[in-house]
Amino acid sequence: MQTFLMALLQFFIILIISPFIVGLMQKTKSLVRGSVGPCVFQPYFNILKLMQKEVVLSNQSSYISIIAPYIVAVVPITVAGFLPVFDSNTLMSFSGDIIAMVYILALGTFFLALFGFDQGSSFGGLGSSREMTVASLAEPAFIMVIFTFALQSNSTNISHIFDSMRGDIFFNYPVSSTLALMALYFVTLAEAGRIPIDNPETHLELTMIHEAMILDASGRNLALLEIGSFVKTTIFLTLFSNIFMPLGFYDTNTIWTIGFSIFIYFIKMSTLGVIIAIGELTLAKLRYFRISDAMMFGFVLALISMVTYRL
Amino acid sequence: MLIYIFLMVLPMLFFLKPKATFIVQTFSSLVLLFFSAVLLLKHEYISISMFHSSLPYLDFSIKLDSLSLLFVMIISTISLGVSTYSLNYVYDEDYHHKRLFAFIYTAFIASLLFVVTSFNAISFLIFWEIMSTLSFFLVIYNYENEENRQGGFLYIFMTHLGTAFIMVAFILMYLKTGSFSFENWVHVGLDDSTKFWVFLCVLIGFGTKAGMFPLHVWLPKAHPVAPSNVSALMSGVMIKTAIYMMIRFYFYFLSDIPWWYGFIVLLLGSLSALFGVMYALAQHDLKRLLAYHSIENIGIILMGLGSAMLFNSNHMPLLASFGLLAAIFHTYNHAIFKSLLFLGSGATFLKTHTKDMEKYGGLIKLMPYTALFFIIGSISISALPPFNGFVSEWLTYQSLLLNNKIDINIIHIFVPLFASMLALTGAFAAACFVKVIGISFLGSPRSDGAKNANEVGKFMVWGMGFLAALCVVFGLFPHIVIALVAPITSLLLGVDVSSSTSSHLFMISTPNFSFGHLSTLGLSMGFAVGIFMLYILIKKFGNTKTRMCSTWGCGQLNNDASNQYTASGFSQPIRKIFAFFYHPKEKIYPTSRKKKYFFPILEYKAHSHDGVESVYNLVLKVFVKSSAYLINLIENGSIHIYLLYILIASIAFLVYAVKGGIN
Numbered sequence: 024m025q026t027f028l029m030a031l032l033q034f035f036i037i038l039i040i041s042p043f044i045v046g047l048m049q050k051t052k053s054l055v056r057g058s059v060g061p062c063v064f065q066p067y068f069n070i071l072k073l074m075q076k077e078v079v080l081s082n083q084s085s086y087i088s089i090i091a092p093y094i095v096a097v098v099p100i101t102v103a104g105f106l107p108v109f110d111s112n113t114l115m116s117f118s119g120d121i122i123a124m125v126y127i128l129a130l131g132t133f134f135l136a137l138f139g140f141d142q143g144s145s146f147g148g149l150g151s152s153r154e155m156t157v158a159s160l161a162e163p164a165f166i167m168v169i170f171t172f173a174l175q176s177n178s179t180n181i182s183h184i185f186d187s188m189r190g191d192i193f194f195n196y197p198v199s200s201t202l203a204l205m206a207l208y209f210v211t212l213a214e215a216g217r218i219p220i221d222n223p224e225t226h227l228e229l230t231m232i233h234e235a236m237i238l239d240a241s242g243r244n245l246a247l248l249e250i251g252s253f254v255k256t257t258i259f260l261t262l263f264s265n266i267f268m269p270l271g272f273y274d275t276n277t278i279w280t281i282g283f284s285i286f287i288y289f290i291k292m293s294t295l296g297v298i299i300a301i302g303e304l305t306l307a308k309l310r311y312f313r314i315s316d317a318m319m320f321g322f323v324l325a326l327i328s329m330v331t332y333r334l
Numbered sequence: 335m336l337i338y339i340f341l342m343v344l345p346m347l348f349f350l351k352p353k354a355t356f357i358v359q360t361f362s363s364l365v366l367l368f369f370s371a372v373l374l375l376k377h378e379y380i381s382i383s384m385f386h387s388s389l390p391y392l393d394f395s396i397k398l399d400s401l402s403l404l405f406v407m408i409i410s411t412i413s414l415g416v417s418t419y420s421l422n423y424v425y426d427e428d429y430h431h432k433r434l435f436a437f438i439y440t441a442f443i444a445s446l447l448f449v450v451t452s453f454n455a456i457s458f459l460i461f462w463e464i465m466s467t468l469s470f471f472l473v474i475y476n477y478e479n480e481e482n483r484q485g486g487f488l489y490i491f492m493t494h495l496g497t498a499f500i501m502v503a504f505i506l507m508y509l510k511t512g513s514f515s516f517e518n519w520v521h522v523g524l525d526d527s528t529k530f531w532v533f534l535c536v537l538i539g540f541g542t543k544a545g546m547f548p549l550h551v552w553l554p555k556a557h558p559v560a561p562s563n564v565s566a567l568m569s570g571v572m573i574k575t576a577i578y579m580m581i582r583f584y585f586y587f588l589s590d591i592p593w594w595y596g597f598i599v600l601l602l603g604s605l606s607a608l609f610g611v612m613y614a615l616a617q618h619d620l621k622r623l624l625a626y627h628s629i630e631n632i633g634i635i636l637m638g639l640g641s642a643m644l645f646n647s648n649h650m651p652l653l654a655s656f657g658l659l660a661a662i663f664h665t666y667n668h669a670i671f672k673s674l675l676f677l678g679s680g681a682t683f684l685k686t687h688t689k690d691m692e693k694y695g696g697l698i699k700l701m702p703y704t705a706l707f708f709i710i711g712s713i714s715i716s717a718l719p720p721f722n723g724f725v726s727e728w729l730t731y732q733s734l735l736l737n738n739k740i741d742i743n744i745i746h747i748f749v750p751l752f753a754s755m756l757a758l759t760g761a762f763a764a765a766c767f768v769k770v771i772g773i774s775f776l777g778s779p780r781s782d783g784a785k786n787a788n789e790v791g792k793f794m795v796w797g798m799g800f801l802a803a804l805c806v807v808f809g810l811f812p813h814i815v816i817a818l819v820a821p822i823t824s825l826l827l828g829v830d831v832s833s834s835t836s837s838h839l840f841m842i843s844t845p846n847f848s849f850g851h852l853s854t855l856g857l858s859m860g861f862a863v864g865i866f867m868l869y870i871l872i873k874k875f876g877n878t879k880t881r882m883c884s885t886w887g888c889g890q891l892n893n894d895a896s897n898q899y900t901a902s903g904f905s906q907p908i909r910k911i912f913a914f915f916y917h918p919k920e921k922i923y924p925t926s927r928k929k930k931y932f933f934p935i936l937e938y939k940a941h942s943h944d945g946v947e948s949v950y951n952l953v954l955k956v957f958v959k960s961s962a963y964l965i966n967l968i969e970n971g972s973i974h975i976y977l978l979y980i981l982i983a984s985i986a987f988l989v990y991a992v993k994g995g996i997n
Contacts, residue, residue: 077877077879080880118855119719119852122731123719129764130713133768136765137771144885144886148777159761163757167757180851239886333747
């Protein structure tokens with residue numbers, strides 16, 4: 024019972040902080056640019072506001088437009104159930120491993136792309152095409168990184184990887200792990216749709232990928248899609264900070280240590296969010312056909328990491 | 335157990351009444367499926383020697399061991415779905431000579447069944463040839479089309495090329511064992527060079543049939559032109575008979591194979607997978623796209639097979655059984671969802687009268703059942719959870735990851751590379767099916783054909799529904815298939831795979847449980863609970879009103895269907911990024927010369943080549959040219975030269991006769 028409660032607690036922590044992380048990134052960018060910017064809690068208000076608005080659907084659309092937002096939202100939420108925040112007992116760990124996780128996330132992308140097509144506008148199709156291309160290009164690097172970590176910790180179970188990475192694996196293979204983390208950074212940028220791959224702030228057809236697909240969404244549909252993208256960003260940051268580089272504090276003995284672990288997790292996530300936001304500011308968005316180079320670079324890093332682990 | 339054979343040939347007797355043929359075929363498939371499942375689970379195997387002819391070596395023996403039984407199950411599953419579908423399809427499509435069609439169709443299914451049950455090399459070859467020839471007839475069934483004839487001839491040419499290699503392999507085995515019976519070939523000890531030649535001939539011979547890269551050129555030409563129910567059988571089942579024989583040879587007949595045999599199969603598998611899906615992405619002919627996806631999936635099956643061979647050659651039977659499970663599971667899955675998709679493409683073709691995806695659109699509203707089943711099939715083939723394709727792809731990944739337990743450096747470096755190729759394949763497949771669904775089923779109709787489409791007949795819906803239901807059932811309850819594969823692994827490797835992978839309820843795992851596990855049922859429960867929660871949340875706190883409005887057209891008012899994204903446009907980024915692979919030729923030109931400068935109507939044409947095909951074309955061109963040159967040299971049209979030939983020939987014969995007479 025206690026493990027179940029802890030699992031539930033971890034699950035909800037990831038869900039609850041995810042809009043905050045995105046808000047924090049926005050705030051950081053505004054501050055560095057010299058403007059005040061919206062409040063860090065603005066994404067929460069956005070979701071609440073959107074939920075209370077009615078949905079405007081295209082008369083071309085089918086039931087895909089109705090079910091796709093739910094699936095796009097529920098997929099990252101399910102994946103959030105896989106990830107440990109401070110304890111290796113997670114809510115959904117019985118039902119899959121890290122390879123399954125990659126494919127579950129792909130299910131969300133699949134339905135998001137279908138949603139883009141459903142209104143019969145050229146914007147949606149354009150976004151879907153770009154999104155699927157970027158997702159395809161990021162996939163090999165992602166699987167390669169996962170293979171490296173799975174071989175290092177001799178398991179594909181997320182909890183198991185978490186436990187063994189917390190030991191001394193990271194320091195046993197420092198070069199390999201660092202390179203894999205660098206590769207994962209590129210994958211994170213692509214999957215979470217950040218600069219230099221995609222710009223979440225613009226609505227110009229030249230630059231946008233993710234925003235183009237959800238252009239026709241409104242009301243609760245848009246709220247669900249936003250929840251999906253927030254949680255997805257948080258998932259990748261959690262993967263980064265908690266699974267593959269677990270430098271932190273994990274203790275579940277007393278309620279105080281649990282609280283402290285959560286606090287450390289929170290600090291780590293915020294730091295990562297700020298780092299990514301500053302990284303975004305220093306880079307220009309890549310031309311669309313240059314994204315393949317960035318992804319190839321990520322893949323090569325992952326490959327070198329695999330080879331260095333093996334040698 | 336003559337009932338078995340009786341069931342196989344029974345539907346052929348009804349060919350005078352095509353409708354009755356399909357009904358009988360449906361029921362006999364159902365009975366066969368049921369019987370085979372029972373026999374497989376009860377570990378009862380039948381062997382009969384039917385007919386000893388007076389000709390030397392020729393005897394028809396049939397044996398149903400676990401491997402054959404599973405393939406009989408695959409064939410009868412697909413035949414059940416496809417025959418139900420045909421009840422409507424053959425009449426709606428209005429083929430001429432329906433009796434002939436029904437006869438060839440059932441004879442084709444019967445020959446498939448005999449191929450996987452024959453236990454003698456000669457009888458196997460006879461049925462193999464019958465199968466190839468009948469499928470050739472079915473490919474060219476609408477022989478009025480030039481395209482059909484060309485595809486058919488390429489097919490019959492390639493398949494006989496393959497058969498030649500198969501014969502060489504069989505003859506080599508005969509020379510070593512002195513028998514054509516498969517019984518005597520089991521785990522035969524061959525010397526290294528013979529083993530290599532047998533391996534190579536089997537790989538080329540059956541690889542041609544399976545559509546393995548680079549022997550795949552016939553597949554995307556022949557499969558799309560056949561009637562859709564036949565394409566479903568060919569892609570779903572016929573190419574699997576080649577996989578069946580590969581498993582038989584590499585795990586049952588050959589023993590102590592070197593590790594690099596498995597490595598070659600793995601390499602070819604990953605290349606087939608990647609190349610198949612990349613060519614598929616560039617297609618906008620729906621059936622040709624599906625045919626390229628067959629190449630991809632054969633690649634994935636071969637990857638599972640190759641990793642199982644690697645384990646087997648390193649004496650790790652437990653892990654080998656796991657790899658074999660991945661391969662056979664994917665074989666079954668691919669049979670199901672590929673025939674489902676071909677049937678779906680047949681339904682859209684029937685109603686819109688075109689195979690070009692660019693002319694579909696909005697079919698989800700006009701053909702709701704077909705669209706639903708097609709989407710289920712697409713999710714399965716893109717290996718997305720929680721359907722069946724995902725489970726077998728997960729197993730393939732795990733078996734690749736476990737390959738690292740083999741202590742060979744090349745494997746350590748290359749296998750992760752193959753895995754990332756598999757990842758790229760999976761992602762491209764998903765992109766490709768987003769394209770197919772998005773362009774053909776969503777949005778608004780792009781042509782009059784698509785505008786006037788309506789739902790297909792009820793038997794077609796049932797046929798597709800049956801296969802779609804299997805996609806879901808096998809995805810959520812993979813234990814069913816594992817239980818069916820377990821007797822095969824105990825036959826071939828002496829290890830029961832089900833005890834190591836399905837020890838926990840509703841959960842499949844790698845042989846070492848802590849290494850990785852998966853519960854698709856748990857996942858889908860998670861999805862269901864999550865969606866329910868979100869729904870409640872919105873119901874309680876949100877707004878549930880919906881207003882319909884026309885799509886935003888950026889301020890423009892003409893919202894006609896041509897404003898939508900196209901299939902070629904969808905795959906254009908990938909074509910451009912991988913330009914070194916596709917060699918795309920793109921051209922934009924005005925349709926009429928008069929309106930060249932002011933508001934010209936432009937036409938865009940994009941074309942990409944299959945690189946392998948051009949290599950084949952080049953080789954054939956050189957071959958044909960040089961042989962034509964030789965023929966031209968000999969037969970140069972001058973009657974004097976011909977007379978000279980006759981003279982030389984008669985003198986030669988005379989000399990021979992005189993010499994021979996002396997002896």
